[in-house]
Amino acid sequence: MNLQSAPRIILHKPQLGENIGSVARVMLNFGISELRLVAPRDGWPNPAALPLSAGAFDSGLRVEVFENIEAAIGDLKTVIAATARPRGMEKIVEDAAGAADAAARAPSDTGIIFGSESSGLPSEVVGLADIIMTYPVNPDFASLNLAQAVGVFCASWGALQGRQGRFEGTNEGVGELAPRSDLIRMFEHLEDELERAGYFYPADKTKLMKTNIRNGFIRGNWTVQEVRTFRGAIKVLALGRGKARVKP
């Protein structure tokens, strides 16, 4: 994971330390490590941030404090502003995935600014950004928690990294798919026993009954191990109740 190239998260005049702690945690969850605070209401450091940070500040999350937004974005070359409301400004508008993509494609240092809990970003701050990021929210219940708003962006950033292969794959350790021949033998085994047990009646329904059962199994993409387990089950069932009890 390349923490260096991740975008800076910039909180403009954040109010609650708890939210700063939650922001720190979710940033680091998705591999973003540089947090900038612009004029935090309760100063910095703020002990209220610690409980919800889950140790992020001791695990690589770095915080810098700035007096104003101009200072906080001075060294950046691409700036994104998160805002819920349309602004009537002629800027690119992206959702979280689009903003993450824009940050990833930017040739150099990027930052994304989130506003305060009570009032979001003032227009003059939005005006400093290249791109507006906005989420499609329920118009009847539109106000996101600050850390959730940051988290949605961070997760989109993380997902992009995951797709690009900087994280490890998540699909390991699953069993090898059974070859179709294993499945067919399993069907034949099951159908043999059902035949013996007198299941297929009336005779002209036999084919349909078999197809019904086979279809469900076929769609299941059974693994070699699952087929083996289930064939054991058929065997034991066919012996009848209690016959297979193992004597240690």
Next chain:
Amino acid sequence: MNLQSAPRIILHKPQLGENIGSVARVMLNFGISELRLVAPRDGWPNPAALPLSAGAFDSGLRVEVFENIEAAIGDLKTVIAATARPRGMEKIVEDAAGAADAAARAPSDTGIIFGSESSGLPSEVVGLADIIMTYPVNPDFASLNLAQAVGVFCASWGALQGRQGRFEGTNEGVGELAPRSDLIRMFEHLEDELERAGYFYPADKTKLMKTNIRNGFIRGNWTVQEVRTFRGAIKVLALGRGKARVKP
């Protein structure tokens, strides 16, 4: 926004009321209104949930409480489990966007299960799901806050709605999918008979053996008719060879 067709969010044994409140808020932010709680540690209603809910419970967010996961998913036809760890189960693995897409494309009711703050989801709950959802996280700081984990999915769902407007089901013409309660009864039936037949040996392998068999069935998206047919098969097999032969 069509709240009716949105996936159910299911919290399995949630601990902190504050997290339940935060979950409720972020769900409703992105137009998801049905929350199911399985055995919440501190009961329900829980006053600790209110401050962080931002009024969600009075704005259309509905809560139902269930004693166990089987009851909570009984009426659902597509089930997603959120889990951080690879499970060695042969299931579809999706990120948030993929899971949201799968939920949107599912022909009928869908739910997504999130585990408890302390321990996530037990394997037997994951085993009941069709799809595993996992986020690509920083391996050195992987533990997400519960409400953040829910929020990431909800935002992906919301983004999809934003892009698509309303969507139609795409899976017509196949038999009606069996509700999860039918499948669970089928498992219990099969497992009962296997138990009687002395199949589960040694005892410490029982859980794994059950999960192996259940997984294959879960992935198969069995229809109501297929479940009915197969339950007939279990019944007949369990009677033992020849016992079920019908006399015309």
